[in-house]
Each structure stands twice: as C-alpha cells, then as structure tokens.
Amino acid sequence: MHDKYALFVWPAYAVTALAFAWMVLDTLLRARAWRRRAERLEKAPPGPGDKG
C-alpha cells in the first residue's frame, strides 16, 4: 500500500499504535506502582502507639 494516500493512512495507524502503547504501559506501570506501595504499607510493622 504505497499509493498517494499512504502519507495519510500510515500516520493514522502509527498514531493509533502509539496511543495504545501509551494507554497499556501507563495503565500497567501505575497499577504495579500503587499495588506495591499498598502492599508495602500493609506489611509495615505497627508503630509504638498502635493498639492490638
């Protein structure tokens, strides 16, 4: 597909691929970061003022 419209079709697919890559990476990286942070805080030893 190298006709006169290739200059419009390929950038459209490239932009779409980039947007999907951003959505997937951003979603997975944020999920991993917050899950790890929550798990680390849950495992943190209780402070001296904590009861129970």
Add this chain to the structure above:
Amino acid sequence: MFAALANPHRFMAFSRWAAPICGLAAILLIVPGLWLGFAAPPDYQQGTTVRIMFIHVPAAITAEWAYVCLGGASFFALIFRHALADAAARAAAPLGAAFTLLALVTGSLWGRPMWGTWWVWDARLTSVLVLFLLFLGYMALRSAIDDEVKAGRAAAILALVGLINLPIIKFSVDWWNSLHQGESIFTPGGPKIATVFLIPLGLMAVGYLFAFAALWIERTRTEVWRRRAQSLAVQAAGR
C-alpha cells in the same frame, strides 16, 4: 451483578480475572480486524484511505462509550456516594480522552485527502472536540481541588452535565449540514457499508470496546490500591 461488584473486595476478586480476559478478547478481535482491513480492496471513491475507517470509527465509538461509562459512574458516585463508582469514573477519564484524541487525529488524517482540509468547524467535529474538552475538564477539575470528596462531586456534576453532548454528537449530522458523512451503520434499513468493509470494522469496534474495558477495569483497580495506600500512609503518619 452491579450490586455484587459494588463491594470493593468482590470487585477486586472479579477484576483480577476480568481485566486480562477482556484484554485477550481485544487482541483476538483486533488482530483479525487489522488483517481483514488491510486485505480489503480500496474503496471505489475513497481509495486506500478507507482503511483509516477501521481505526477512526472504533475510536469514536469507544470515546462516546467511555463518556457513557464516566457519566454512569459519576451518577452512582454523586447520588449514592459510592467510593468504587467514584474510582471508576476517575479511571475512565484519561482513557476516554485518549480515544477521543485518536478519533480527532485519525479523522483529520482522513479528512485532508477526502475533504481537502484537516479541520472544519462542522457540528460533528466540533461536538467531538467538546467531548475531548469535557474529558480534560473532568481531569483538571479533579486535580484542582485538594479535597478528594469535593473534587469527586464537582467533577461528577460536570460529567453529568456533559452527557447532553452525546446526543448532539450522534445527531449532529442529521440536525445540521455537515461535511461529515451521515449514519451508515446503525440505520433502519441495515448497514450501508459493503460486507468486505463491515466485517473488519465490526471486529475492530468490538475489539476497541474490549480494550477499553480491560484498561478501565485495571485502572479502577489501581485507583482502589491508590486510595488504600493513601489511607495506610495517613494511618502510619498518625502513629
């Protein structure tokens, strides 16, 4: 089902499997959709630019569906003060903005060779631009207010007001003269598109919706973890 999933523990257990299943479904639909899309012959009028349709129309459909999800979640968050609905609303906004931007950019790349212009202040294009601004406004409003509860309520009101834009987008090509083509899929007499284009378009559209579902569920899970982490951090700081 919605009542059962309103419980955060049940939602986390359900979503652990639902997100990857939706992601897999998206891949299984989008890959053959792309294959058939590139195998389809050029349109007799639009030539090979018709291939932009397979990514432009699904992006536009998903953008509108994302706003329906944002509005629905905002309604439950505002009326029933449900924290998970608020988390779901917050998670939907950046995805909706991304799909709307995709619809605008791919539409512009399609419009230039077909209409002779990148952009025109046409009712359909302008109402989709308004949709993009509504997503950005929702995110900006949430970020601008420090109190998360107040921010959530203010943003939910904005999201609900913005729902009026959805029928405007849908019927803009009927209500006003437009460069944009009219409805050609969900018409009373059936789709006006040839089957050779309709099948890849359908696969891509459903695939995009599954991709949105997978990402939305995962981002809602992230929002639950973020709130849990912040709550634990506050507890730890108070010790």
